[in-house]
Amino acid sequence: MQSKKNIDIVIPSYRLEEKYIIPLIDLPKPEGWSFNYFIVVDNPAVKISPQIESYAATGLVTLLINPYNLGASLSRNRGMEAGTGQWVLFLDDDIRAENELLFHYVNAIERYPEEIGFIGLVKLPPPPTAFAKALLMNGSMMIFGIAEKTPSFSWGATANMMVKRSAVGDIRFSEKYPKFGGGEDVDFFLSVRDKNQCGDYRTLKEAVVCHPWWKEGKPDFVRHFRYGEGNSYLAAFNPQYAYYDFPNTPETLFLMVVVLPVAAIASSSGLVVWITVFGWVVVAEAIATWIQLAKRHASVTVPILYYVLRLKFAYSTGMLMANLRRGRLKGIGERFEFKGQHHRNGFFQFNTYKIVKWVLYIFVLLLLGYLCLR
The missing domain is CATH 3.90.550.10 (Spore Coat Polysaccharide Biosynthesis Protein SpsA; Chain A)
Structure with missing residues (x-):
């Protein structure tokens, strides 16, 4: 033996x-x-x-x-x-x-x-x-x-x-x-x-x-893009750990690009509003990320915030692009529970970052609606 x-x-x-x-x-x-x-x-x-x-x-x-x-x-x-x-x-x-x-x-x-x-x-x-x-x-x-x-x-x-x-x-x-x-x-x-x-x-x-x-700590975003690509498969292959959440920033921007031609055809003001919202989505991401980091860490410098934002964009864009290449539109908003917990009813998880971001989204939409109606 x-x-x-x-x-x-x-x-x-x-x-x-x-x-x-x-x-x-x-x-x-x-x-x-x-x-x-x-x-x-x-x-x-x-x-x-x-x-x-x-x-x-x-x-x-x-x-x-x-x-x-x-x-x-x-x-x-x-x-x-x-x-x-x-x-x-x-x-x-x-x-x-x-x-x-x-x-x-x-x-x-x-x-x-x-x-x-x-x-x-x-x-x-x-x-x-x-x-x-x-x-x-x-x-x-x-x-x-x-x-x-x-x-x-x-x-x-x-x-x-x-x-x-x-x-x-x-x-x-x-x-x-x-x-x-x-x-x-x-x-x-x-x-x-x-x-x-x-x-x-x-x-x-x-x-x-x-x-x-x-690379001795030098900036490298390709690795995170690849991680996003690879991890886009996890939810598809392990549906017991999959759930749906609010679209992340690259997904939100992609959905906006899809409907942008409709806004342009509808009216010139509609196009201006859409472009304004497009830019605000990026600003909201930066503000929400900064608040999230400030809660967890004593100090967040501008360079660190910049790199964190680019890392998040690289990872999320990798996920989005991999899903689109495979024709998996259902992958937009699909997430994977990395802690190995089954999400039977785990849709749309909230935290400070998401609350701040969506409050900012709603605020700018209400403001633009008010200005358009004046």
Whole structure:
């Protein structure tokens, strides 16, 4: 009978940078446990360093080189299927793990063997730029630190998360999501959770890895656009977690563009009113976002507000464009419950941000109506 003290470590990698990969392979390991590394190289043109090659030659790691760029989903699937360990630890290829990482996971397995998995903590360095601060204030990095916020959660980041193979069964990361998008990790972990009576994953704040800032914190909105594209699939593929909410700003602007020709044909004043409202929608978004951020944080500078607004626009526009490309008009206003809660009657959720924004919408419409009737 195979030992139950067996852990597969799956690391998909496009860059295969030695400065990150070697320390992960060399992590201190608890006695009596077997660790099998499956490094899935998702770039056949990458140059493999001599040390990594020597590790592969001695069987310390298994290198799986994809014939072409398959993306993170298929790469993780390939790594999982190459092993037989009772537990699978997912790590990213650009993280630095604390020395005790594997000891904390082993300790968790021994203490809580009935769990379907564990969510580790992903730490980011102090934000070096206003853009990096905006990422934190926007909540974009929430899942990285979820292990410090709650004892359990419905999914985690593949940068540092472990699952039980028997709980996973035949579930795999879906190929239906965009190769460079997002959402496939949420889909996978929620599917495993649903298969196991919706039992959340236990968080392990002591199992720590450190993740660098992408591009050293320099502005990058393409990543958030891609996340929006990928996450537009979540509600479609997981309707039990879908609900409808008020249109976000890009959706509102799109709907206004659709009816703009009607306003232009109706009258010249109608066109002026519509253009005024169009601009006010953007202003209302800025005001509502600033109030929301001010409630949560001590100070919000103009650059941070600017970056938060652009991040929100990038993400929401990515969602909208992906839905339109697929002809999913029903995707407009459709949202996904990332906490894994079923929304049987969860339509049109209110918070301060939405209340402020819609009060501003109504105010300008009433004002314009009054001016037009004078």
